[in-house]
Amino acid sequence: MDEITSKLLGLVADWNGTDFKGAYNIRKDSGCAGRQNSENITIENKNDNPGIVIKIGAGAQKETVYIPACVTHGGVNDLVYNDFYVEDGADVIIVAGCGVHSDDEEEARHNGIHRFFVGKNAKVLYKEKHIGTGNGKGAKKIDPVTDIVMEEGSYVEMDTTQIGGVTHSNRLTTAKLGAGAKLVIRERLMTDNDETAKSDFVVVMDGEDSGVDLVSRSVAKGNSYQDYHSVIKGNCRCTGHSACDAILAGNGRVNATPELYAGDLDASLIHEAAIGKIAGEQLIKLRTLGLTAEEAEQKIIDGFLK
Amino acid sequence: MLELKDIRWKLPEGEEILKGINLSIPDGKLTVVTGPNGGGKTSLAKIIAGLYEPAEGQIILDGEDITKWDITERAKGGIAYAFQQPVRFKGLTVRDLLEMSAETKLKEEKVCSLLGEVGLCAREYMDREADASLSGGESKRIEIATVLARKGAKMLVFDEPEAGIDLWSFTNLIEAFQRLKNEDERSLLVISHQERIMEIADHIVVISDGKVKMQGSRDEILPQLLSEHGAAHKCPLGKSVKEEF
Numbered sequence: 001m002d003e004i005t006s007k008l009l010g011l012v013a014d015w016n017g018t019d020f021k022g023a024y025n026i027r028k029d030s031g032c033a034g035r036q037n038s039e040n041i042t043i044e045n046k047n048d049n050p051g052i053v054i055k056i057g058a059g060a061q062k063e064t065v066y067i068p069a070c071v072t073h074g075g076v077n078d079l080v081y082n083d084f085y086v087e088d089g090a091d092v093i094i095v096a097g098c099g100v101h102s103d104d105e106e107e108a109r110h111n112g113i114h115r116f117f118v119g120k121n122a123k124v125l126y127k128e129k130h131i132g133t134g135n136g137k138g139a140k141k142i143d144p145v146t147d148i149v150m151e152e153g154s155y156v157e158m159d160t161t162q163i164g165g166v167t168h169s170n171r172l173t174t175a176k177l178g179a180g181a182k183l184v185i186r187e188r189l190m191t192d193n194d195e196t197a198k199s200d201f202v203v204v205m206d207g208e209d210s211g212v213d214l215v216s217r218s219v220a221k222g223n224s225y226q227d228y229h230s231v232i233k234g235n236c237r238c239t240g241h242s243a244c245d246a247i248l249a250g251n252g253r254v255n256a257t258p259e260l261y262a263g264d265l266d267a268s269l270i271h272e273a274a275i276g277k278i279a280g281e282q283l284i285k286l287r288t289l290g291l292t293a294e295e296a297e298q299k300i301i302d303g304f305l306k
Numbered sequence: 307m308l309e310l311k312d313i314r315w316k317l318p319e320g321e322e323i324l325k326g327i328n329l330s331i332p333d334g335k336l337t338v339v340t341g342p343n344g345g346g347k348t349s350l351a352k353i354i355a356g357l358y359e360p361a362e363g364q365i366i367l368d369g370e371d372i373t374k375w376d377i378t379e380r381a382k383g384g385i386a387y388a389f390q391q392p393v394r395f396k397g398l399t400v401r402d403l404l405e406m407s408a409e410t411k412l413k414e415e416k417v418c419s420l421l422g423e424v425g426l427c428a429r430e431y432m433d434r435e436a437d438a439s440l441s442g443g444e445s446k447r448i449e450i451a452t453v454l455a456r457k458g459a460k461m462l463v464f465d466e467p468e469a470g471i472d473l474w475s476f477t478n479l480i481e482a483f484q485r486l487k488n489e490d491e492r493s494l495l496v497i498s499h500q501e502r503i504m505e506i507a508d509h510i511v512v513i514s515d516g517k518v519k520m521q522g523s524r525d526e527i528l529p530q531l532l533s534e535h536g537a538a539h540k541c542p543l544g545k546s547v548k549e550e551f
Contacts (some may be wrong), residue, residue: 031549183513217397245396285393287377288355288386289407299406 004072008099012129013068024066030078039064051081057090064093074106074138088119097129102136104161109141116300121153132165139167146173150181157184164190179207187216188305191224203231205238210224214242220252231259234267313363323349325516335508336487336494346516347497351465355387356380384460392449394437401432407455420451423482425475442470461493468500
């Protein structure tokens with residue numbers, strides 16, 4: 001494995017230089033750089049589009065599957081369709097994520113379209129990290145689309161992080177929840193320089209007693225711009241909570257548009273939002289603990305995005 | 307020893323709050339600064355910690371002029387300060403704050419010990435975010451614990467540590483102050499209206515209208531305070547002379 005790929009895999013999927021344990025598929029520059037199935041998880045090529053089909057059997061209990069993708073140079077516009085079928089009662093950790101690297105003038109882009117079909121009472125922890133690296137002037141773009149269909153009693157936790165260096169990102173996440181299904185989304189986003197990041201979440205609760213908890217925390221530094229839009233629709237007895245907190249630094253800008261729709265008398269929906277610079281008193285407190293102003297700011301940001 | 311020489315400080319609007327404070331805070335002793343609200347006590351504490359810059363005067367720590375030192379330099383130089391109104395942080399845990407203060411990773415037992423000193427059950431709190439989900443009293447106790455944890459502190463400054471904490475925690479706090487006083491070489495400067503804190507003080511300083519009105523040993527000052535200002539006001543935490551000035 002070359003140095004850039006190895007580094008990107010380390011950053012987005014905790015690759016330690018040897019094979020992943022269990023099932024995995026490594027996508028590199030629009031091709032497959034390695035694949036392995038396990039007893040309970042099989043990975044096959046799609047027939048209709050570039051991408052793979054991941055089938056997770058009920059025998060998978062706390063099992064991990066790795067599906068990272070890397071773009072290692074400019075001039076690559078990667079488009080991939082990955083479908084995850086999670087059988088009733090399965091319990092799986094999916095480590096996805098993408099790193100895009102460019103040392104040249106050309107654009108490096110990854111566009112991953114992930115669809116999840118989560119069976120009854122199945123449990124999914126979906127971990128996704130995105131990062132851009134390299135000194136090239138070419139844009140580093142990541143445009144993930146995540147569609148989740150959750151059946152009765154299922155649970156999905158989506159932990160998505162954009163660490164930095166991605167010049168443009170445009171995320172769209174949609175979810176449809178069946179009865180008793182619970183969805184937890186944690187988004188952490190850092191932009192700097194002239195980067196832009198757009199996040200759209202649309203969660204529709206059609207099943208009685210379903211629930212969603214969506215928390216986005218972001219830091220906009222430099223001249224970067226973030227656009228956050230969430231829609232939570234409750235069409236039945238259900239609970240929805242969304243929170244959008246952003247820290248501004250430098251000339252960073254954030255637009256947050258949370259939207260709630262209650263289509264049923266028993267839908268209980270809440271939204272919280274806070275955008276602002278780091279409070280002066282927070283910096284002062286940490287300085288009284290011996291940190292410099294710069295160290296204090298970094299600690300606050302690191303903690304906020306932890 | 308910390309010496310304050312002719313400290314003056316005014317609000318940006320021009321009103322003079324501290325009008326020439328002269329004070330010596332001895333090493334290894336507990337000094338309580340008391341006096342009426344608005345008299346300049348918190349301003350004085352913030353000047354000592356470097357949060358405010360005096361318009362005039364000098365601050366001398368162990369013979370060194372630290373008047374121009376900023377907040378970080380004061381902290382590194384040995385001054386630890388507990389805010390009257392604790393600051394909340396989204397994302398930073400109680401343990402994070404204690405470790406920053408101690409400038410090292412802390413073993414679980416040490417975190418437990420620090421939180422136990424302020425009456426918190428450590429295992430429930432150490433990994434909690436120090437954010438708005440904590441009550442005012444919980445935040446206050448954690449604020450005090452960050453000062454107890456401070457590495458290399460020579461002088462611990464507490465601004466109304468009794469405010470917002472319950473009776474049981476207050477008793478723990480008194481015991482903690484007593485222990486620090488007895489076991490430590492560190493100096494304690496406590497802004498307080500509480501008679502129970504004054505009762506364990508070595509020195510008491512009364513500040514009113516931006517000036518030192520009285521100062522001396524506890525045995526000199528406390529009886530005067532109590533006699534001059536009538537019977538001490540009873541409150542759930544013991545006795546307060548706060549409202550009698």
